[in-house]
Amino acid sequence: MAVYVMSDLHGDWAHFRLMLMRIRFSSRDQLYIIGDAVDRGPHGIRLLHYIQKQQNMTLLLGNHELMLLEGLQACGDALDADWFDPATFAELSQLSPAARGELASYLSALPVFLNISAGGQSYFLVHASPAPPGTEGEQLLEYLLWTRVSPDDRFSRPVIAGHTPTAYYQSKTPLRIWRNGNFTDIDCGTAFRSVLPGGCLACLRLDDGREFYV
Numbered sequence: 001m002a003v004y005v006m007s008d009l010h011g012d013w014a015h016f017r018l019m020l021m022r023i024r025f026s027s028r029d030q031l032y033i034i035g036d037a038v039d040r041g042p043h044g045i046r047l048l049h050y051i052q053k054q055q056n057m058t059l060l061l062g063n064h065e066l067m068l069l070e071g072l073q074a075c076g077d078a079l080d081a082d083w084f085d086p087a088t089f090a091e092l093s094q095l096s097p098a099a100r101g102e103l104a105s106y107l108s109a110l111p112v113f114l115n116i117s118a119g120g121q122s123y124f125l126v127h128a129s130p131a132p133p134g135t136e137g138e139q140l141l142e143y144l145l146w147t148r149v150s151p152d153d154r155f156s157r158p159v160i161a162g163h164t165p166t167a168y169y170q171s172k173t174p175l176r177i178w179r180n181g182n183f184t185d186i187d188c189g190t191a192f193r194s195v196l197p198g199g200c201l202a203c204l205r206l207d208d209g210r211e212f213y214v
């Protein structure tokens with residue numbers, strides 16, 4: 001049994017499936033997807049439905065899941081394109097109001113961070129950034145879902161996040177996982193591969209630190 005993390009799938013169903021084959025993901029393994037399965041690419045809702053059905057896959061809330069949830073709650077039964085990413089709106093339009101309601105329930109129950117252990121090490125998983133101790137309410141959500149970690153930030157325990165394509169920190173092509181002290185960013189920009197040279201989907205196996213790319 002192995003523990004894997006991915007992030008920022010952004011509707012990229014094809015590379016997600018390719019990665020599952022690459023790592024030979026099995027029912028005995030565990031996968032954590034650290035937010036932003038939806039928007040930009042064409043299959044975000046398909047990904048959400050698939051992930052929801054898997055016993056051994058856990059999705060954390062990303063800022064794009066939060067925006068989707070807010071749109072669904074604001075629209076009720078009458079979908080309004082202004083609330084959604086165009087690709088996501090196209091998928092949502094194919095769902096019944098009841099199915100959209102079930103999707104909103106799923107999204108509203110997603111964790112915003114998780115503490116897990118793998119390979120004898122503990123990890124703090126969060127979409128964007130940990131928050132300073134004592135941060136609460138809207139400000140806490142701002143950190144967890146939106147804030148870009150600075151190369152100068154230091155954390156007292158291992159943190160794994162996505163949200164910021166690693167091209168922000170380093171000029172490796174193709175993009176590679178970025179490790180800086182206790183901080184690891186695994187968003188290698190699969191959503192931007194058409195405009196960002198070297199964009200790809202990364203997967204990290206926590207048991208031994210091995211990196212996979214497709």
Ligand SMILES: [Mn+2]
Binds near residue numbers: 063064145162
């Ligand atoms: Mn994000």
